[in-house]
């Protein structure tokens with residue numbers, strides 16, 4: 001069988017996904033474009049882009065295009081006597097037959113996804129749950145039917161959007177095949193949330209988080225050490241722990257604040273209106289937050305922004321996606337923070353203004 005024409009391989013992917021989805025070489029599928037909120041003062045991700053819903057037919061055509069690519073790679077592999085296993089040689093031959101694949105934005109992503117077993121998918125962009133529930137369910141079912149090898153589908157979602165859905169809607173989405181939500185909590189302190197224009201209150205975070213848990217999603221909550229600056233660090237630490245205790249998500253992931261060029265917060269820092277914490281102050285904030293955590297979550301530092309080291313110069317925390325199991329490993333994390341407080345930590349160049 002000759003591979004399908006290149007035009008059938010047309011599908012769209014976005015830029016951003018959580019590190020854990022890169023680590024597992026997830027299939028990236030774009031259900032919506034950009035961010036429907038797009039106002040957070042620390043964020044530079046979609047600032048020049050306009051939010052758009054995509055019609056379900058268009059998304060399902062993308063899924064079919066990926067399926068055509070997979071089918072043709074497997075067919076070439078069989079023709080080469082490689083038993084349908086996707087190999088580098090099969091990929092090169094498909095590119096030779098379809099030179100336009102050299103410029104295809106998603107070809108390498110699909111190839112690596114297949115090489116790593118074709119097990120996980122990530123739905124882009126910033127808040128997929130904004131899709132009307134019936135459309136989301138239709139598209140998720142199509143994804144799961146087309147690729148039965150997928151055993152985990154995840155996406156980003158805003159607390160406020162989750163809180164605005166009925167329990168039955170969330171359950172329907174969950175049952176249609178969405179397993180895990182990645183939520184940007186950032187802070188549990190209302191003053192900080194308002195100041196950075198997060199568009200949700202601490203109560204809204206708790207409501208959204210609890211509804212996600214009640215609907216059976218695996219929940220990852222991302223918090224941002226340093227986001228309160230020098231004037232709010234204690235409230236930021238204590239209130240964030242309070243909100244996380246109320247949710248008790250599966251994962252708590254640390255994403256330290258970094259002043260990104262062009263954002264209002266970087267500008268405020270440059271003007272002296274926002275005081276960025278020193279590494280020592282960040283660790284003190286972290287200590288306060290971790291001490292107050294009463295959860296059974298996995299606490300993770302799975303990002304390069306968690307740069308702190310011990311006295312030997314080794315990273316203070318593992319960057320593993322599975323992190324530390326609380327409460328068992330809470331003393332270990334606190335001991336590492338104490339160790340970091342005695343080391344000479346400097347702010348790395350990539351975190352400076």
Ligand code: SF4
Nearest residue numbers: 035038039040043126
């Ligand atoms: S909701 Fe997320 S993607 Fe949108 S502006 Fe805020 S941080 Fe950025």
